[in-house]
Amino acid sequence: MIYSEKVMDHFANPRNVGEIENADGIGEVGNAKCGDIMKMYLKIDNGIITDAKFKTFGCGAAVATSSMATELIKGKPVEDAVKLTNKAVIEALDGLPPAKLHCSVLAEQATKAALADYYRKNGIDPEPILGKFADCEDCENCGV
Amino acid sequence: MEKRFVYADNAATTRVTKNVLDVMLPYFTEGYGNASSIYQLGMDAAKAVLAAREKVAAALGAKVNEIYFTAGGSESDNWAIKGAAELGAKKGKKHIITTAIEHHAVLHTCEYLEKHGFEVTYLPVDEYGRVTAQQVADAIREDTCLVTIMFANNEIGTIMPIPEIGAVCKEKKVMFHTDAVQAVGHVEIDVKAMDIDMLSLSGHKIHAPKGIGALYMRNGIALPNLIAGGAQERGKRAGTENVPGIVGLAEAITTACADIPEKTVRISALRDKLIEGILKIPQTRLNGDAKQRLAGNVNVSIRGIEGESLLLMLDLNGICASSGSACTSGSLDPSHVLLAIGLPHEIAHGSLRLSLGEDATEEDVDYILSVLPGIVARLRSMSPLWERVCKNENLNPDGTPKA
Numbered sequence: 001m002i003y004s005e006k007v008m009d010h011f012a013n014p015r016n017v018g019e020i021e022n023a024d025g026i027g028e029v030g031n032a033k034c035g036d037i038m039k040m041y042l043k044i045d046n047g048i049i050t051d052a053k054f055k056t057f058g059c060g061a062a063v064a065t066s067s068m069a070t071e072l073i074k075g076k077p078v079e080d081a082v083k084l085t086n087k088a089v090i091e092a093l094d095g096l097p098p099a100k101l102h103c104s105v106l107a108e109q110a111t112k113a114a115l116a117d118y119y120r121k122n123g124i125d126p127e128p129i130l131g132k133f134a135d136c137e138d139c140e141n142c143g144v
Numbered sequence: 145m146e147k148r149f150v151y152a153d154n155a156a157t158t159r160v161t162k163n164v165l166d167v168m169l170p171y172f173t174e175g176y177g178n179a180s181s182i183y184q185l186g187m188d189a190a191k192a193v194l195a196a197r198e199k200v201a202a203a204l205g206a207k208v209n210e211i212y213f214t215a216g217g218s219e220s221d222n223w224a225i226k227g228a229a230e231l232g233a234k235k236g237k238k239h240i241i242t243t244a245i246e247h248h249a250v251l252h253t254c255e256y257l258e259k260h261g262f263e264v265t266y267l268p269v270d271e272y273g274r275v276t277a278q279q280v281a282d283a284i285r286e287d288t289c290l291v292t293i294m295f296a297n298n299e300i301g302t303i304m305p306i307p308e309i310g311a312v313c314k315e316k317k318v319m320f321h322t323d324a325v326q327a328v329g330h331v332e333i334d335v336k337a338m339d340i341d342m343l344s345l346s347g348h349k350i351h352a353p354k355g356i357g358a359l360y361m362r363n364g365i366a367l368p369n370l371i372a373g374g375a376q377e378r379g380k381r382a383g384t385e386n387v388p389g390i391v392g393l394a395e396a397i398t399t400a401c402a403d404i405p406e407k408t409v410r411i412s413a414l415r416d417k418l419i420e421g422i423l424k425i426p427q428t429r430l431n432g433d434a435k436q437r438l439a440g441n442v443n444v445s446i447r448g449i450e451g452e453s454l455l456l457m458l459d460l461n462g463i464c465a466s467s468g469s470a471c472t473s474g475s476l477d478p479s480h481v482l483l484a485i486g487l488p489h490e491i492a493h494g495s496l497r498l499s500l501g502e503d504a505t506e507e508d509v510d511y512i513l514s515v516l517p518g519i520v521a522r523l524r525s526m527s528p529l530w531e532r533v534c535k536n537e538n539l540n541p542d543g544t545p546k547a
Contacts, residue, residue, distance in 0.1 A: 011453070012460055017526045032490035032529050035450055035469060035478065039528040057529035059452035059469070 003060060004094035010064035015071050018053045024121065027113025030106050036062045038110035040070070044118055047078050054110070061100035065107035068092050073111060078118070082129060084111050145514045149462045152512065154349075154440055155298055155326060155499035156466055160392070161351040167395045168353070171388040179385045180374065189387050196394030203401040204343065205334035206360050212377045213390050214370075216357035217325035218249035220344030223359055223381075224321045225253045225292055227367030228342070229262055231319075232289020239288045241318075243267045243275050243304075244484040246294050250323055251480070254292075267293075272433035273300050273485050277308035284316045291320050295327035295343075299468055299481040299497060300432030301441025303331060310339030319365065325349055325357075329400025330408070330438055335360055342367075345397075347389065352396035356389030411439040411500055414509050418442050418498060421513035425520055426543030427533070431482060431495065440500035443468075445482070445491045447543070448530030449523040454496055457519040463512055468495040490529065 003011070020041035030036040036058035043051035052070040056063050068089050073081040086104035090096050096104060116126035151159070171192065177185030179193050194208075201208045214220045225240070232238060242254055244266045254264045265283050267275045280291055291313050296303045306322055313320035321342035324333060329350040335343055342365065347356040361367060373382025419430055419442050427447040446454070451469025458465050468479030469492070477483070478492035487495075498512065521542065524530040533539065538546045 008456075011456055014526070028528060032493070035489070035493040037528045055526050055528045055531065057448070057527040058450050060456045062450070063453060063526075 001097045001099070003064075003097065006068075006092070006094045007061060007064040007096065010067040010093065011060040014054075014063055014067040016051075016053045016067065016074070017055065019055065020051055020053050023114075025114040025116075025118030027110050027115070027117055029109040029113050030058070030062075032057070035059070036103065036106055038062065038066050038106050040066070040110040040114040042073075042114045042118060044078060049073050049076055049078060049081055058103065058106075059100070061096055061103040062106065064093055065089050065096070065103045066110065069107040069111050078115065081111060082115060084108055145511050147462050148507070148511050150508045150511055151464045152498040152500060152504075152508070153464045153466050154501035155301075155438075155497065157348045157354065158351045158501060160353050161396070161399070163399060164351055164353075164392045164395045168388040168392040171391055175387070179387060180376070189385070192387055192391050193385050196390045199394035199398050200358055201360075203328075203333075203397045204345075204360055205336050207363060209378070210335075210360055210363055212359045212361060212381055213385065213393070214357045214359055214381060215355055215386075216348070217247075217323065217344050217346030219370075220346075220357050220359035221247070221249040221292075221321075221323050222253050223367060223370045224342040224344060224361075225250065225290065226257070227370070228290040228292075228319050228321065229257050230368050231366075232287075233262075235289070237287045237289035238262045239265070239285055241265045241267065241280060241283045241288060241291045241293075243269060243293055245269050245273055245297055245299075245302075245481040246292070247298055247323055247325065250292055250294070269302075269484050271486050272436070273297055273302035273431075273481065274433060274436065275304060275309075277305055277312045280309050281312045281316070284312070284318055288316075288318050291318055293320075293322060295322045295324035295333070296331060296438050297432070297481060298326045299479055300443045300485065301326075301438035301499075302432045303327070303436045303438065306340070307338045313341070314339040326438060329397060330404065330440070332401075332404050335362070341365055347393040347396060350396045350400040352393040353389055356386055356393045358393065407502060408439045411502065411504060412437075414500055414504050414506065415440060415442055417506075418500070418509045418512060419444070421509070422496075422516060425517055427539070429491075431485060431487070438499075440504070442496075442498040442500070444496050445487060446494045446496060446520055447491060448527050448533050449494050449520060450527075451478075451493055451495050453523055454494070454519065457523065458515070461515045461519070463515065466497045466499075468497065469493045 023041040024044040025042040028039040039055045041053045052074045054066040056066045086108040089104045119126035177189040179190040200211045319341045323344045325346045328345040341362045343360040348354040369380045371382045431443040451467030468482045482492035
């Protein structure tokens, strides 16, 4: 299996690792059984994501996709972050091995879960905005 | 400590040593004859193959005509198991006994046979990865045609009670095959004294090249031919002999088996130092049996972190190792071996295997121990799972219990 240089860079030097105190949105996806948990924290001021941080339990690709996802949404308006796709994360990392594509899906889901939390905290129903994005429990690979 | 390169994945493969390469090289450019040819160049090759067969036989306590060269351990396993199944089916015996922690070369072959009308009993192992001869005795039925149990486990290093199992199979008159890929050259083996009917071995685990292995098949067992064609390997496995590989395998196995007791003392001391050092990191555990264990094998689980990340971090520090985490297997399930010894998924995902070779040094062990705790601390600090473990179990961020 071969990781791109970008993946290795984001694994070895992950951007935005950590937590945000009093975050405006927190999302956690994945589970220990499958070996991946991503937790994302967002600071949002006037509709702009001013800070994004993450903590990840998982493989190299899981760390790299979390790191890249935070980079892609930081400084962006919430409306842009809503549109983040796993494909965008993969492209920004110069590709992922086929067995690791699910990590990029997790990164997208973690971002959306954090955004959904932000919307809920502001009394907005996230579903019309974010759609019903797949939850870890929906994954057929894992019989939890 | 200064950064160094430490290859600690000898259970995956080994480097070809100079003595092995030296005996092989002439057979590429000078002694390149086909061992089936009648002229001197061919006869020289045939003599080299015969001498190699004698050496491999001697290393196992077998007779020279009981050794069949193959392309490796997986091929030997496939041949032994499918062949024994075919022989069994002729007598209406379609039951096979194996264990839950075999190599995939054995497990997937058994699963293939299950799809073709065979019944397979996968013996469970205890928390250290052991089966007992009694379990085998209890599982043997009238229609059992084969017992196949690995000599030593590739992941956790547990050595099985092979002589006892061999005795049970002999008494019950059931054919006994062992995948000894991890054991040959590390554990003293005598196929006659241990009542082993068939044994698989691989060259590249003992400093021969990849792509060469052998199957020991006791005289009196006539497995169906594996490859139809020429008369090579007594007509059972056709194809022009891989003379350099065969010569290399013979040299490697002779070297590896020459000093097993001394080697075991030296390497297991390093292994134990490594285990002791790693277990000082809080919330870690040793997998496998502490004593009935391959001399170079270390397998530990480190809570709160995932194996592949750990391997990548170790690699950035010059250390080659392996893991039973799902991410290295291409599936979402962690190692079947670690699950079979009772580890929960989340603990199995955080496993680390270090396998020391003959040339491992105290400095290598010290270096690993100087690097590992920092890597573990770093990965734990960014792990939401670890955060949860610490919270639920009232631990400090370093894993020690809160006062």
